[in-house]
Amino acid sequence: MRAPLVYGALLAAALAPAAAQQAGDAKAQVQALQFAPLRFTPPTAKRVVLSNGVPVYLLPDHGLPLLNVAIVSRVGVGHLPDSLWGVGWQADNLMRTGGTTRLAPDSVDKLIDFYALAVNISTGNEQSTASFSGLSRYRDQMLELGFDLLRNSRNDSARVRITADQQLENWRRRNDQPGSILNRAWSQVMVGDHPIGRSLVTPGEVAGFTPARFRWTQQRIFCPQNLLIGVSGDFDERALIAKLESLFRGWAACLPGLRPLPPLQVTPGPRTVLVEKDVNQTNIRMGHAGGLKVANTPEYFAAEVADFLLGGGGGFNSRLLQRVRSDSGFAYSVFSNWGADTKREDLFFAGAQIRAEKTVAGVSLMRHIIASMATEPVTPRDVKLAQDNEVNSFVFQFDSPGQIVATQLGYAIDGLPANWFDLYLRGIQAVTPAQVADVSRRYLHPDRLVTVIVGKPSLFDQPLESLGPVIRLPVDSIRR
Amino acid sequence: MRRVIVAAVLLFLPGAAPAQEPSPGEQLPVVKRVLPNGMTFLFLRRSGAPTVSFVTHFRAGAVDEWTGISGTAHLFEHMLFKGSHSIGTTNAAAEQALFPAIDAVADSFTAEFRKGGTTDSARLEALRDRLKQLEDSARTFVESNELDRILTENGAQFLNASTNTDVTNYYFALPSNRAKLWFLLESDRIRNPVLREFYSEREVVMEERRLRVETQPAGLLREEFLQAAFRAHPYGRPVVGIASEIQAVSRRSAEEYFKRFYGPNNAVVAIVGDITVDTMALWADRYFADIPAGEPHRPVVTQEPPQRGERRIEVEYDANPQVLIGYHVPSGEHPDAAALSVLSAVLTGGRTSRLYQRLVIQDRVATNIGSGMAPGQLYPRLLQFSGVPIAPHSTQEIEAAVYEEVTRLEREAPTDYEMQRVRNQVQAGAIQRLQDNFGLAFQLSSSEALWYDWRQTFRFQSALARVTAADVQRVARTYLTKSNRTVATLVRPATPGAAAAAEGSR
Numbered sequence: 001m002r003a004p005l006v007y008g009a010l011l012a013a014a015l016a017p018a019a020a021q022q023a024g025d026a027k028a029q030v031q032a033l034q035f036a037p038l039r040f041t042p043p044t045a046k047r048v049v050l051s052n053g054v055p056v057y058l059l060p061d062h063g064l065p066l067l068n069v070a071i072v073s074r075v076g077v078g079h080l081p082d083s084l085w086g087v088g089w090q091a092d093n094l095m096r097t098g099g100t101t102r103l104a105p106d107s108v109d110k111l112i113d114f115y116a117l118a119v120n121i122s123t124g125n126e127q128s129t130a131s132f133s134g135l136s137r138y139r140d141q142m143l144e145l146g147f148d149l150l151r152n153s154r155n156d157s158a159r160v161r162i163t164a165d166q167q168l169e170n171w172r173r174r175n176d177q178p179g180s181i182l183n184r185a186w187s188q189v190m191v192g193d194h195p196i197g198r199s200l201v202t203p204g205e206v207a208g209f210t211p212a213r214f215r216w217t218q219q220r221i222f223c224p225q226n227l228l229i230g231v232s233g234d235f236d237e238r239a240l241i242a243k244l245e246s247l248f249r250g251w252a253a254c255l256p257g258l259r260p261l262p263p264l265q266v267t268p269g270p271r272t273v274l275v276e277k278d279v280n281q282t283n284i285r286m287g288h289a290g291g292l293k294v295a296n297t298p299e300y301f302a303a304e305v306a307d308f309l310l311g312g313g314g315g316f317n318s319r320l321l322q323r324v325r326s327d328s329g330f331a332y333s334v335f336s337n338w339g340a341d342t343k344r345e346d347l348f349f350a351g352a353q354i355r356a357e358k359t360v361a362g363v364s365l366m367r368h369i370i371a372s373m374a375t376e377p378v379t380p381r382d383v384k385l386a387q388d389n390e391v392n393s394f395v396f397q398f399d400s401p402g403q404i405v406a407t408q409l410g411y412a413i414d415g416l417p418a419n420w421f422d423l424y425l426r427g428i429q430a431v432t433p434a435q436v437a438d439v440s441r442r443y444l445h446p447d448r449l450v451t452v453i454v455g456k457p458s459l460f461d462q463p464l465e466s467l468g469p470v471i472r473l474p475v476d477s478i479r480r
Numbered sequence: 481m482r483r484v485i486v487a488a489v490l491l492f493l494p495g496a497a498p499a500q501e502p503s504p505g506e507q508l509p510v511v512k513r514v515l516p517n518g519m520t521f522l523f524l525r526r527s528g529a530p531t532v533s534f535v536t537h538f539r540a541g542a543v544d545e546w547t548g549i550s551g552t553a554h555l556f557e558h559m560l561f562k563g564s565h566s567i568g569t570t571n572a573a574a575e576q577a578l579f580p581a582i583d584a585v586a587d588s589f590t591a592e593f594r595k596g597g598t599t600d601s602a603r604l605e606a607l608r609d610r611l612k613q614l615e616d617s618a619r620t621f622v623e624s625n626e627l628d629r630i631l632t633e634n635g636a637q638f639l640n641a642s643t644n645t646d647v648t649n650y651y652f653a654l655p656s657n658r659a660k661l662w663f664l665l666e667s668d669r670i671r672n673p674v675l676r677e678f679y680s681e682r683e684v685v686m687e688e689r690r691l692r693v694e695t696q697p698a699g700l701l702r703e704e705f706l707q708a709a710f711r712a713h714p715y716g717r718p719v720v721g722i723a724s725e726i727q728a729v730s731r732r733s734a735e736e737y738f739k740r741f742y743g744p745n746n747a748v749v750a751i752v753g754d755i756t757v758d759t760m761a762l763w764a765d766r767y768f769a770d771i772p773a774g775e776p777h778r779p780v781v782t783q784e785p786p787q788r789g790e791r792r793i794e795v796e797y798d799a800n801p802q803v804l805i806g807y808h809v810p811s812g813e814h815p816d817a818a819a820l821s822v823l824s825a826v827l828t829g830g831r832t833s834r835l836y837q838r839l840v841i842q843d844r845v846a847t848n849i850g851s852g853m854a855p856g857q858l859y860p861r862l863l864q865f866s867g868v869p870i871a872p873h874s875t876q877e878i879e880a881a882v883y884e885e886v887t888r889l890e891r892e893a894p895t896d897y898e899m900q901r902v903r904n905q906v907q908a909g910a911i912q913r914l915q916d917n918f919g920l921a922f923q924l925s926s927s928e929a930l931w932y933d934w935r936q937t938f939r940f941q942s943a944l945a946r947v948t949a950a951d952v953q954r955v956a957r958t959y960l961t962k963s964n965r966t967v968a969t970l971v972r973p974a975t976p977g978a979a980a981a982a983e984g985s986r
Contacts, residue, residue: 025566026564026566026567026664026665026668027566027567027626028566029664030567030630030661030664030665033658033660033661033664035657035658035660036657037657038530038655038656038657039530040529040530042529063527063528064911064914064915065911066911066912066915097831106832109830109831109832110832112830112831113829113830113831113832113833113901113905114832114897114900114901114904115904115908116904116905116907116908116909134908135907135908135911161844162840162841162844165844165870166847166870168870169800169847169868169870169871170847172800172871173799173800176697176799176800177695177696177697177799178695278798279690279694279695280690280694280695281687281690281691281694281695314632315625315628315632315639316561316624316625316628316629317625317628317629317632321625322624322625325684326624326625326677326680326681326684327616327619327624327680328680329612329679329680329681329682329683329684329687330683330687331684331687332684332685332687332688332691333687333691353687353690353691353695354687355683355686355687355690384633385629385632385633388632388633388634388635389632389633389635391635392633392634392635392655392658393635393636393637393655394635395529395530395531395635395655396529396531396635396637396653396655398529399528399529399531399917400528400529400915400916
């Protein structure tokens, strides 16, 4: 049997030398690869300003008969008076489902389903969005309906009741999945009742659902001065702008009554909190205040590289995935997220779902890995991995007109310059291993982590108390 | 008044959707090339950013596993990221010389584990620790996750893979100037995979199972539902694997699975983006042509016998109720498949669908109602309804409404409006799916792998547009019968936590 096989191999080699080379050392071949430079001038969105001051970012693409409209409001639910948070959180749902002063709710549903439009409205804590997309031949129907939903929400009382019932059911189901318990416990422990930690409406808030209160919040979130618009796809610029001008005509100025987002107070650690749940896998999150803002500064870029290498984007070569998953087999999912914002404090955290029988070993390992960012400095090769990834993947930032427009809207909302991506790339490329170690030493505090654990302690490898004092948080005491 | 306005709008629609026209996707200038060893390439050049998406489907799914090795297709998918004789190691020979000793301990672990009720748990844990020690010692020669590192530094995006019942796929996208890297790495890993770090990855997969199934009420319900509906066909087996079998899969059976199903003749690659087709074809030949063909894929012989009577199961879990209702229906290539999809859209596709209107909007019995085909496409499967009740309403009320609406559909044909709505949605969807290079590559590769025809998925769009109201009624009468139905309901155990405690003690 062997001889014919060898002969076959030799024959193949003789006939196809390049192919035979394949069977050799792939690693050496990868190292020898030379790539031609990428020649690419990304298209840029054109910015125009409507007569009412609303900026519009335009990027036509006539390749397919599709039109995408993205609208962002600078106002979120967190800017509403606190008593209206729950109303604001569901104001998006009512805008989509509650009809308009012109059209009954069923008529809106029929138009959307019949024209196969995608209509999404979302009120977030710090900003809100609406998007409309569909076949470009339905441009007018799409825009007229979309603006009607934004401007003239009816908040039909039957639809308000449906939303109320659904929110109460969400509340009932809030402890069905360990991930939901962890998210809510984590927010409560870390930021108390601050709006950015909320994602669930309470029965008390549902009791306050009325059409008038929905209307109050909608008028303050979606109104001309708050909005930015992005349009991509198959459209004619002049006709589109004329249409937008007509749709804004008579739309009154934004009304008063909002507040600035309350300051964020992050709970200091160390602190370990346990929520008991009868599951054979433990949900874990640990972290503290992030300490940094998004800015064109060396330390922000160094923190981005540190997060990439710790577990925020470096894939399997990040330290958390390599050691917790690949080396130890403790978890399928493990990650870090060194959050930063342009305006406010954000959080640094790491998380995992770990086999119950390795809970304490896993928590200790994760803490050790976070500490290692300062004590076992990253190498030049590590930093180069993060830099090469950013530089070589930059074209994916411009993969579609919709994405280019969305990026520009995001920069504008965040107060970043239009060329932020260039600044970001340059900033990342300038990072050194010493800067990564330094920013880790100054801003990561493995001795001051707040750790929240959802699981079943009787299955753990050791008592959780072996890590230090443990605060028990009964699942029913998670307020939202 | 308002209703009149809407009716008027609808009349003016260019609504006569071109039902007979081929969907736009069928006309794409896809170039198909089949190498002499049977490996199939689909190339499509697209304008836009200089990126290129690569999606490979192997005709190797969970249904192709044999008894006792469930989860191996998926575990093997994880293993293909561990590298080859060259990538992922500093000394392949020295590393692999350690494998027999590691496998021997793994066999001892399995033997102990198989004792079930009489397993010595201390010995089992000692063997698990020993296995970890030995695998750690082999790590001296391992460059862990080197494949991932090479791709990360070259700017790869969407790097991932997934295993389903019918096929397994692997994918990523690259800046187009780096396309050659895909040919080099992909040919290397399917030519010479080394199943290193095997037993620690087996633990990772167990955690994936716990994450997706054992700690998720919906995941658990779905698993038990499929097991109840399919008694003979492997569609009843979980893709991620039965827990006891995942813990006993050996490196040898994973290698055997690979040898049996990963021949180049079972692979379909779609390459979509900013490419020169001739160059891609040249590289396909250069890098893959000399890999010997493997066994051709043989479809599963087992057929699910006709169901003789309704099956009902309860799944106990400490969570609020939900329900799954499934009817056996033919495979994706059966002439009735399109009518069944339209039926699903009439009943649950969008807020104006019959069941959504009734259960969510009028009666406020459910937070949601959905339907679709599961769990695969290649073999006869289920049309599945899933509903989540709003307390104090029950899953029984959801069931009753589903059965009544099915009966009403048999009696009252879908209206012209309903049929036109579905056609419009199909038509818009057919264009939307052309937007994204990665999505398109995925569809082309999947369609060719499943049906030996990249146009088949597009043709199905056209078939959907040709379905008539009478077709929908006919398939409802044929398949949506009580005796052909399986119902699974999630209920709380009498003592909360009892079921999960039993799960945890394994």
